[in-house]
Amino acid sequence: MKFLSEILKEKIVELIERVAEKASDPKGGITRLLYSKEWVDTQIELKKIMEEEGLTTYFDEVGNLYGCLEGDKLSEETIMTGSHVDTVVNGGKYDGMYGIIAGIVALGYLKEKYGKGRRNLEVVSFAEEEGSRFPTVFWGSKNFLGCENKEEVEYIEDGNGIVFKDAIHEAGFDFKKSSGNRRRNVKAFLEAHIEQGNILEIEKKEIGIVDSIAGQRRYKVEVVGTANHAGTTPMEYRRDAFYAASKMISSILDKARYYGNPLVATAGFIEVNPNVGNVVPGRAEFTLDIRHTEEEFLKKFTEEMISFMKETANECNVEVQVHMWMNEPPVPMNKEIVDCIEQVCDKKNIEYRVMHSGAGHDSQLIAKEIPTAMIFVPSENGISHNPNEYTDPHYLAKGVEVLIDSIYQLTYK
Known part of the structure; x- marks a missing residue:
């Protein structure tokens, strides 16, 4: 049986x-x-x-x-x-x-x-x-x-x-x-x-x-600098969009690791222009997907994240635009x-x-x-x-x- x-x-x-x-x-x-x-x-x-x-x-x-x-x-x-x-x-x-x-x-x-x-x-x-x-x-x-x-x-x-x-x-x-x-x-x-x-x-x-x-908040982030010659542009004079974007992503993910479960943060897409090996990138676009089970924490973390990205942009002499296209509590x-x-x-x-x-x-x-x-x-x-x-x-x-x-x-x- x-x-x-x-x-x-x-x-x-x-x-x-x-x-x-x-x-x-x-x-x-x-x-x-x-x-x-x-x-x-x-x-x-x-x-x-x-x-x-x-x-x-x-x-x-x-x-x-x-x-x-x-x-x-x-x-x-x-x-x-x-x-x-x-x-x-x-x-x-x-x-x-x-x-x-x-x-x-x-x-x-x-x-x-x-x-x-x-x-x-x-x-x-x-x-x-x-x-x-x-x-x-x-x-x-x-x-x-x-x-x-x-x-x-x-x-x-x-x-x-x-x-x-x-x-x-x-x-x-x-x-x-x-x-x-x-x-x-x-x-x-x-x-x-x-x-x-x-x-x-x-x-x-x-x-x-x-x-x-x-809850989920999803963002499209655009960083704009100046494309320039990789050999003739000194490091201190560069407006490197990719460098700024990478600092933003790395710090946000590190902070998410520090807080731990149930917070998760993902940078799942990145696009660099002109995407050429010997040119300082003038533009970088990436996505962020941030999730947490408490709405207040999600709001606080993402507000701090946006503030940090603006500070980083200022330090790197680039511009940043942050667009939130999903906000599910x-x-x-x-x-x-x-x-x-x-x-x-x-x-x-x-x-x-x-x-x-x-x-x-x-x-x-x-x-x-x-x-x-x-x-x-x-x-x-x-x-x-x-x-x-x-x-x-x-x-x-x-x-x-x-x-x-x-x-x-x-x-x-």
């Missing part, structure tokens, strides 16, 4: 492989971009899988897919789980998709074992979260929450010049007829997700329980749901860690309106957004077990 964990392992792996076939990229990994053929094929396949598990399915206007199990007492209240269906280019099989498959498997199991719950149950496959095709993010959950803006996206283009409004219509969907409305009957949202880091693996934990999602998860998941793990003797998420998720938007929490499972070597993305089936199954019992507590009790 097979134990539940063995049954779950086999089922989850089978379903993840089944949907991966719909968006396999010849160049490697999975590419499932919003409203592409691969995206449509995958949503249709997920709809079939939901129906095989006995769920009632429907699409909303923009292509979010829902699988529902009706409650028998509190039919005006819904407990929801799920994640996003889209991927980055040449991504992995698990990011986003694990949360959808975990939700389908959990609801199918609960239906078979317990029948209807007191509340409705739903699993959602959100249309988009990554921003990989069009310059917009969280399109699925924004529409679910009623905070989408048609005017912002209608005429934006992808890398091939395809306009958003044409892509949505080609896929068989449309913009919502009335914006600003959100579902009022959803009382809790749980998102299962791979960690996308290596903390759980290093600490040998089976489950991560997310109690907050870090930290988002706490719901304490009652976090406590519920902890109790489930304790009861099942599962090794877990309460932790924050440094990456963005649909849950960070949803948590502002609906009680929300996240369940992480380990990512091997911390890899994500990559064809080598992998989570051992043991951990995939553990995540679903925890999701099942957590939903049971919220729905059937």
Whole structure:
């Protein structure tokens, strides 16, 4: 006789492989971009899988897919789980998709074992979260929450010049007829997700329980000096943009290392002009990505960072322009749901860690309106957004077990 964990392992792996076939990229990994053929094929396949598990399915206007199990007492209240269906280019099989498959498997199991719950149950496959095709993010959950803006996206283009409004219509969907409305009957949202880091693996934990999602501030920094001859311009007379930029980056990252977790700082892009070996650089442009779980600390650190960059520019006789293009505040998860998941793990003797998420998720938007929490499972070597993305089936199954019992507590009790 097979134990539940063995049954779950086999089922989850089978379903993840089944949907991966719909968006396999010849160049490697999975590419499932919003409203592409691969995206449509995958949503249709997920709809079939939901129906095989006995769920009632429907699409909303923009292509979010829902699988529902009706409650028998509190039919005006819904407990929801799920994640996003889209991927980055040449991504992995698990990011986003694990949360959808975990939700389908959990609801199918609960239906078979317990029948209807007191509340409705739903699993959602959100249309988009990554921003990989069009310059917009969280399109699925924004529409679910009623905070989408048609005017912002209608005429934006992808890398091939395809306009958003044409892509949505080609896929068989449309913009919502009335914006600003959100579902009022959803009382809790749980998102299962791979960690996308290596903390759980290093600490040998089976489950991560997310109690907050870090806030993010992202910057584009432009340093302007004077390009000049590398041999004839004395060091003391140079207006070296690259030198100034490198001092800024090095000091900011050193300071972030000093403060330590949960602060992280990343300079992920740099461009130097004229980028010639025998010319003093006249211009340097770089990015900074700063994250922390406390809004006041994030604000204080970034204000000090900007002040330091201006001082450095003055010392190096260059000019600096700092443009903040993202300012997402930290988002706490719901304490009652976090406590519920902890109790489930304790009861099942599962090794877990309460932790924050440094990456963005649909849950960070949803948590502002609906009680929300996240369940992480380990990512091997911390890899994500990559064809080598992998989570051992043991951990995939553990995540679903925890999701099942957590939903049971919220729905059937």
